[in-house]
Amino acid sequence: MLRVENLQAWYGHVQAIHGISLEVGKGELVTLIGSNGAGKSTTLKSIIGLIQKREGVIFFDGRDISRYMPANSLAAGIALVPEGRWIFPDLTVEENLKMGSFLQKNGREIAVTLEEQFELFPILKERRKQKGGTLSGGEQQMLAISRALMSKPSLLFLDEPSLGLAPQLVQSIFSLIKKLNKAGVSILLVEQNSTMALGIADRGYVIGSGKVLLTGTARDLLNDPKVQQAYLGYNDAGGGI
Template identity: 50%
Template sequence: MLKVDKIDVYYGNIQALKEVSLEVSEGEIVTLIGANGAGKSTLLKTLSGLLKPKNGEIQYMGGNIAGKPAQTIVKSGISHVPEGRRVFANMTVEENLELGAYLRKDKKEIRNDLDKVYEIFPRLLERRKQLSGTLSGGEQQMLAMGRAIMARPKLLLLDEPSMGLAPLMVKTIFTTIEEINRTGTTILLVEQNANMALSIANQAYVIETGRVVVSGTAKELQASEQIKQAYLGGI
């Protein structure tokens, strides 16, 4: 579904990604793990058109999307849930969700998808008329994910969905990620909680200082002593 081939990305003169290559097959959960500042979020921003690569190709469903505008990429079926949630605080939960379907014209199907989001996240149904800025961190994460689902993505990019959440809420979010994947959405997950990420992923990549240094199945990475010591707390 997605093939990233040797992309270089810069912030001014600083190179953030160095010849990064990876593949995501349809139906999979693929995770990127690595320390803060390693380039994980930069990669997702590049895939969603917020940053442009200087070199390399990004093949999605057979076409090169490198450097295409963000709205074109959303239309093609890629949705991005950014780090820090980024919900529209002065709009209600339902208005935020409807905004996720902004590019769609199929009103009846939009209503059906709204019901589906409320099924996945019952808490959002309870809060649907509430201003998003008054929600807890976990509820805002649910809302950000729900809003992305409303665009009916084929590929969902998730950036640090568990950041700043209580352990119980982290469990809920990861269970939901698996549920979204089961409904047919392919997921590329950036996550600092490497244990949780590897427990639900099919494939995994480790990024260090802008380079992919290790890749393999999630099970292989979980079993690797090097990865255990560096990212899994030595367990």
């Protein structure tokens, strides 16, 4: 589905990504883990064209999207749920969701998709006329995910979905992510909570200093002493990545 080869990206004159290669297969849930500033979010933004100063080759469903702008990536079937949610606080829940379907032209299809989202997120249906800025943090994250799903993506990018949420809500968000994946949505997940991310993922990539340091199945990474020490909070493992 998605194949990235030798991705390099710059912020101005500073290179942030140094030759990252990764893949996401159809139906897979793949996670990128690593410390703050490792390049995880930059990787997502580079793939969909939010960072235009980039090199490398990006294939999606057999199509070269290396030079796509964000709107082109969305039209191709890749949707991003950004870090920090970035909902529209002065728009209602329903208006926020309709913003996610701006590429669709058929009003009836938009209405059907909206009702599908309300079935998936009943709390949003209850809040449909409420302004987005008045929602709780967890509800805003649900709104951000639901807005992305309004475009009916085949691949969903999730950037730090648990950031800033109360611990009791984090499990709910991860259960939702797994549910979406089981429903057929392929997912590339960036997440600081490495243990939770690897707990639901099929495979993972460890990112550091804009490079892939390790890759493997989620189970193998969870059991790797170097990953345990560096990213999972274990203190009794030796060595380093």
